[in-house]
Amino acid sequence: MRIVELTKEAKENILENLLKRSPNNYGQYEETVKDILADVKEKKDKAVFEYTKKFDKADITAQNIRVTEEEIEEAYALVDDSLVEVIRKALANIRDYHMKQKQYSWFDTTPQGTMLGQKVTPLEKVGVYVPGGKAVYPSSVLMNIVPAAVAGVDKIVMTTPPDAEGKVSPNTLVAAKEAGVQEIYKVGGAQAIAALAYGTESVPKVDKIVGPGNIFVALAKKAVYGHVSIDSIAGPSEILVIADETANPRFVAADLLSQAEHDEMASAILITTSKELAKKVSDEVDGFLKVLSRKEIMEKSLENYGYILLVKDLEEAVEAANEIASEHLEIVTKDPYNLMMKIRNAGAIFLGEYSSEPLGDYFAGPNHVLPTNGTAKFFSPLSVDDFIKKSSIISYSREALEPVHKDIVQFATSEKLTAHANSIAVRFE
Amino acid sequence: MRIVELTKEAKENILENLLKRSPNNYGQYEETVKDILADVKEKKDKAVFEYTKKFDKADITAQNIRVTEEEIEEAYALVDDSLVEVIRKALANIRDYHMKQKQYSWFDTTPQGTMLGQKVTPLEKVGVYVPGGKAVYPSSVLMNIVPAAVAGVDKIVMTTPPDAEGKVSPNTLVAAKEAGVQEIYKVGGAQAIAALAYGTESVPKVDKIVGPGNIFVALAKKAVYGHVSIDSIAGPSEILVIADETANPRFVAADLLSQAEHDEMASAILITTSKELAKKVSDEVDGFLKVLSRKEIMEKSLENYGYILLVKDLEEAVEAANEIASEHLEIVTKDPYNLMMKIRNAGAIFLGEYSSEPLGDYFAGPNHVLPTNGTAKFFSPLSVDDFIKKSSIISYSREALEPVHKDIVQFATSEKLTAHANSIAVRFE
Incomplete structure (x- = not known):
C-alpha cells in the first residue's frame, strides 16, 4: 500500500x-432510469416482466413473480443447518440492539388545559431491495429487515432479481424468512424500485424503500424520493x-x-x-x-x-x-x-x-447499513428510526387559548394571513 | 363549498x-434547475450574483451579500416592539417543545467485555432557506431555526432572496436574529440551494439544507440530496x-x-x-x-x-x-x-x-414544517431529529469475541467474503 x-x-x-x-456522479444513467420508471408506472407488471427478461434473462410472469412457501422450504433444504443456526444467533443480537432504538410517543400537559405531544407510528408498508447477481449477502437481508420488524411495520415486502432460471439464492430466502419478511418478489434493478414506488398488479406499492443496489437502483431510489421515502443512498x-x-x-x-x-x-x-x-x-x-x-x-x-x-x-x-x-x-x-x-x-x-x-x-x-462517501456528516446508520414517523399532537382548552389569543392574532396579521388571524379571533368574538 | x-x-x-x-409532477423545470446548479457549482459567486440580478433584479456582490449587523439593527427599528414581544413568547414555546425531542447517546455493556451503543452528534453546519417575494413568514424562520439550535448545530446560516433594492424584510431579519442564526445571505431560488450545497467564495457549504420554497427550490433540494441532506420536500x-x-x-x-x-x-x-x-x-x-x-x-x-x-x-x-x-x-x-x-x-x-x-x-x-401531500405516511414534522446524526459504537474484548469468532467466520465464508473471515480468524491463529 x-x-x-x-x-x-x-x-x-x-x-x-x-x-x-x-453515486451523485453518475448522471449519465439518469435518462435510462427515468425511462424504466415511467414505463413501469404506466405498464406495470407488463413492463416489469419485460425488463426482467431483458436484464436478468428470466421468464417471470404474474404466476411465478412471488416466491412461494415451497420455494422457501426448498431453500431451507439447500442451506447448511449450522449456517441457519449462525443466522439465528446473529438475528438475536441484531434484534436486541435495535430494540434499544425504539422511540415512544410522549405528551406533556399543563393545568391550564394544554396537551402537547408527539405520536410515534410505524410505517405501514416497506419494501426491502436485495441485490442478486455476483454478490449475495444474507447478512444484508437481516440488517434491512430487522429494524422494520422491530419498528412494527405491518407489511415488509422484499424484491430481489432472479437468476436466468427464475431462482433466488437459497441463503437470501432463508435469511428473509428468518428475519420476518411477509412477501418476496423476483424483480431487481430500477424496475423493482419502480414497482415498489408505484405498485403493479403483482407488486404492492410501499411507503418506503430501503436496501443497497447498483447505480441504477441508487438513481431510481433518488428519483422516487418524495413520492415514497427511501433510506440514504449507498x-x-x-x-x-x-x-x-x-x-x-x-x-x-x-x-x-x-x-x-x-x-x-x-x-x-x-x-x-x-x-x-x-x-x-x-x-x-x-x-x-x-x-x-x-x-x-x-x-x-x-x-x-x-x-x-x-x-x-x-x-x-x-x-x-x-x-x-x-x-x-x-x-x-x-x-x-x-x-x-x-x-x-x-x-x-x-x-x-x-x-x-x-x-x-x-x-x-448494530446495523451494517451505514452512511458512505462522506455522508456520515449528516446521515445515520439504518435504524428503527427509519421505519417510524411522528405526528405532533396539540390540544388547548378555551382557558389556555384565551390569554394568548391576541398574540396569535397579531403574529398572523403581521404575516398578512388574515384568515389565520380570523380562525383564532372568531373563537372569542 | x-x-x-x-x-x-x-x-x-x-x-x-x-x-x-x-412537486414530483414538475419535471419540466428539472433542466433549468440542473443548469443553475451546475453553473453555481462551477462559477460560484459569479453565477450567484448573475442569477440574483436576473431573477430578483438586485445588484448583489461579495461586499453586500451578507446581511450586516447594521441591517439587523435597522430591521429592529422598523418592527413593532409588540411584535418582537410576540415573537419572543412564541420562541419560548417552540424551544420548550423542541427541547423535549432531544435524543441522547446511549450504550450498553456486558460483563464479558462488550459495549454497544449509539452516539448522537449534532450536524456541524446547516442552511435554512427562507422564501422572499409575496409571502414573508417570520414564523417559518423560527420553526426552521429553533430545532437546529436546540440540536446544538455549530453554525446555522440562512439564505433569502433580496428585493430589487437588495433588502430583506425586517420581520424576517428580526425573527432570524431572535432564533439564533449566525449568518444571513441575500440569495434565493435554486441558486441559493446550489450555493449552500457546494459552497461559494461568499456562502459556506453546509451539511443539510432545510426550509420551504417554490418549485425551483424544491427541485434543487431534491437534486442535491445525497450530496448534502435535506428536509422533506414541501x-x-x-x-x-x-x-x-x-x-x-x-x-x-x-x-x-x-x-x-x-x-x-x-x-x-x-x-x-x-x-x-x-x-x-x-x-x-x-x-x-x-x-x-x-x-x-x-x-x-x-x-x-x-x-x-x-x-x-x-x-x-x-x-x-x-x-x-x-x-x-x-x-x-x-x-x-x-x-x-x-x-x-x-x-x-x-x-x-x-x-x-x-x-x-x-x-x-410543535413545528409547523409538516409533511404534505400524503407524505405524512412516511415523513415526520421537522424536528431536532433532523439536525443530529448517529454513529454506532462497537467494542468487544478478546474474551467476548473468542466464543463467537467461528460463527462470524462461517457467516462471512458463506458470503464468499474471505477477507472478512480472515480478519476475524487472524485474531485467534
Missing part, C-alpha cells in the same frame, strides 16, 4: 479522489483505521483488506502516528494478498482508494477522520475511548483491537 | 386530484377537519379558510357525519369569504381542492383521513382523544374546538 505523509495538500487530493465514487464500502504504535499490524492489515475485497471502488485507509506500523501493515497486506481469494479486487481497490497516511499526532488523525467521515472507523490506539469522544463523523466506530469491522457486519447487533 | 358523499369512487378521485399538487398546505354534530360550524369554517388562504394549490377538507353541519359550515365559509381579504385565493383553492365530505360514521372518517394523510388534521368531535388513537397518518393533530390550526402555526410549540 502507498504510504503518504498527510499534508494539507495530500488530504485535499485524497478527499477529492474518494468523492469521485459518489455508495461503495469504506474503512478507516486510526492506529498508534500499540496496534497489531497483522490485525490492522486484515481489517483493511476486509473492506478492500468488497469491490474495486471500496476504500481502505490507515491513519497512523507510527512509521514502523505503517511499514509493517503494508508488508502484512502484501502477505495476505498472496493467500486470499479476492486478490484482484483488493489490489485494484487499494490501488485506487487505499492509503496509509502518516500523521504527527492523534489530534491530526482525528481531524482527518472527521473530514473523511468514513462508513467504518476502527480506533486501535492505547486509549480508544478517549479518541472516540472526539469523533464527530463516522457511520460505525469500532474500539480496540478485537473489535474487527466484520464483527459489526455480521454479528454484534 | 361542494358537499360530496364519500363513496369509494369519490375518494379515489379526490386522492388523485390532491396528488396532482405534488408541497402546498392542507387542512383536514373531522367533525361531528357537536362541532361549532363557525369555527370549522374559519379553520378551513385559514389553510385555503395560503395559495391556490392549498387544500381544505371537512369530513363530517352531520349533513346539518356540512350545510352550516358551507354557509359560514360563504359569509367569511365576503369579509376576509384573501378572497380570490381562497375561492380558487376551495374550487380546486376544497371538499365537504359526508360519511356515515366516524370509522369511515378515520379511514379516509388515514388515506389522505393530511398535513394538518383537526378532530372536532365529542371525544377527540378516542379518535386520535386511530389516526395513523397526519403531520399534526389538533384536538378539540379550541385547538385551531393557526395556534400550531404560530404559537403552541
Whole structure:
C-alpha cells in the first residue's frame, strides 16, 4: 500500500479522489432510469416482466413473480443447518440492539388545559431491495429487515432479481424468512424500485424503500424520493483505521483488506502516528494478498482508494477522520475511548483491537447499513428510526387559548394571513 | 363549498386530484434547475450574483451579500416592539417543545467485555432557506431555526432572496436574529440551494439544507440530496377537519379558510357525519369569504381542492383521513382523544374546538414544517431529529469475541467474503 505523509495538500487530493465514487456522479444513467420508471408506472407488471427478461434473462410472469412457501422450504433444504443456526444467533443480537432504538410517543400537559405531544407510528408498508447477481449477502437481508420488524411495520415486502432460471439464492430466502419478511418478489434493478414506488398488479406499492443496489437502483431510489421515502443512498464500502504504535499490524492489515475485497471502488485507509506500523501493515497486506481469494479486487481497490497516511499526532488523525467521515472507523490506539469522544463523523466506530469491522457486519447487533462517501456528516446508520414517523399532537382548552389569543392574532396579521388571524379571533368574538 | 358523499369512487378521485399538487409532477423545470446548479457549482459567486440580478433584479456582490449587523439593527427599528414581544413568547414555546425531542447517546455493556451503543452528534453546519417575494413568514424562520439550535448545530446560516433594492424584510431579519442564526445571505431560488450545497467564495457549504420554497427550490433540494441532506420536500398546505354534530360550524369554517388562504394549490377538507353541519359550515365559509381579504385565493383553492365530505360514521372518517394523510388534521368531535388513537397518518393533530390550526402555526410549540401531500405516511414534522446524526459504537474484548469468532467466520465464508473471515480468524491463529 502507498504510504503518504498527510499534508494539507495530500488530504485535499485524497478527499477529492474518494468523492469521485459518489453515486451523485453518475448522471449519465439518469435518462435510462427515468425511462424504466415511467414505463413501469404506466405498464406495470407488463413492463416489469419485460425488463426482467431483458436484464436478468428470466421468464417471470404474474404466476411465478412471488416466491412461494415451497420455494422457501426448498431453500431451507439447500442451506447448511449450522449456517441457519449462525443466522439465528446473529438475528438475536441484531434484534436486541435495535430494540434499544425504539422511540415512544410522549405528551406533556399543563393545568391550564394544554396537551402537547408527539405520536410515534410505524410505517405501514416497506419494501426491502436485495441485490442478486455476483454478490449475495444474507447478512444484508437481516440488517434491512430487522429494524422494520422491530419498528412494527405491518407489511415488509422484499424484491430481489432472479437468476436466468427464475431462482433466488437459497441463503437470501432463508435469511428473509428468518428475519420476518411477509412477501418476496423476483424483480431487481430500477424496475423493482419502480414497482415498489408505484405498485403493479403483482407488486404492492410501499411507503418506503430501503436496501443497497447498483447505480441504477441508487438513481431510481433518488428519483422516487418524495413520492415514497427511501433510506440514504449507498455508495461503495469504506474503512478507516486510526492506529498508534500499540496496534497489531497483522490485525490492522486484515481489517483493511476486509473492506478492500468488497469491490474495486471500496476504500481502505490507515491513519497512523507510527512509521514502523505503517511499514509493517503494508508488508502484512502484501502477505495476505498472496493467500486470499479476492486478490484482484483488493489490489485494484487499494490501488485506487487505499492509503496509509502518516500523521504527527492523534489530534491530526482525528481531524482527518472527521473530514473523511468514513462508513467504518476502527480506533486501535492505547486509549480508544478517549479518541472516540472526539469523533464527530463516522457511520460505525469500532474500539480496540478485537473489535474487527466484520464483527459489526455480521454479528454484534448494530446495523451494517451505514452512511458512505462522506455522508456520515449528516446521515445515520439504518435504524428503527427509519421505519417510524411522528405526528405532533396539540390540544388547548378555551382557558389556555384565551390569554394568548391576541398574540396569535397579531403574529398572523403581521404575516398578512388574515384568515389565520380570523380562525383564532372568531373563537372569542 | 361542494358537499360530496364519500363513496369509494369519490375518494379515489379526490386522492388523485390532491396528488396532482405534488412537486414530483414538475419535471419540466428539472433542466433549468440542473443548469443553475451546475453553473453555481462551477462559477460560484459569479453565477450567484448573475442569477440574483436576473431573477430578483438586485445588484448583489461579495461586499453586500451578507446581511450586516447594521441591517439587523435597522430591521429592529422598523418592527413593532409588540411584535418582537410576540415573537419572543412564541420562541419560548417552540424551544420548550423542541427541547423535549432531544435524543441522547446511549450504550450498553456486558460483563464479558462488550459495549454497544449509539452516539448522537449534532450536524456541524446547516442552511435554512427562507422564501422572499409575496409571502414573508417570520414564523417559518423560527420553526426552521429553533430545532437546529436546540440540536446544538455549530453554525446555522440562512439564505433569502433580496428585493430589487437588495433588502430583506425586517420581520424576517428580526425573527432570524431572535432564533439564533449566525449568518444571513441575500440569495434565493435554486441558486441559493446550489450555493449552500457546494459552497461559494461568499456562502459556506453546509451539511443539510432545510426550509420551504417554490418549485425551483424544491427541485434543487431534491437534486442535491445525497450530496448534502435535506428536509422533506414541501408541497402546498392542507387542512383536514373531522367533525361531528357537536362541532361549532363557525369555527370549522374559519379553520378551513385559514389553510385555503395560503395559495391556490392549498387544500381544505371537512369530513363530517352531520349533513346539518356540512350545510352550516358551507354557509359560514360563504359569509367569511365576503369579509376576509384573501378572497380570490381562497375561492380558487376551495374550487380546486376544497371538499365537504359526508360519511356515515366516524370509522369511515378515520379511514379516509388515514388515506389522505393530511398535513394538518383537526378532530372536532365529542371525544377527540378516542379518535386520535386511530389516526395513523397526519403531520399534526389538533384536538378539540379550541385547538385551531393557526395556534400550531404560530404559537403552541410543535413545528409547523409538516409533511404534505400524503407524505405524512412516511415523513415526520421537522424536528431536532433532523439536525443530529448517529454513529454506532462497537467494542468487544478478546474474551467476548473468542466464543463467537467461528460463527462470524462461517457467516462471512458463506458470503464468499474471505477477507472478512480472515480478519476475524487472524485474531485467534
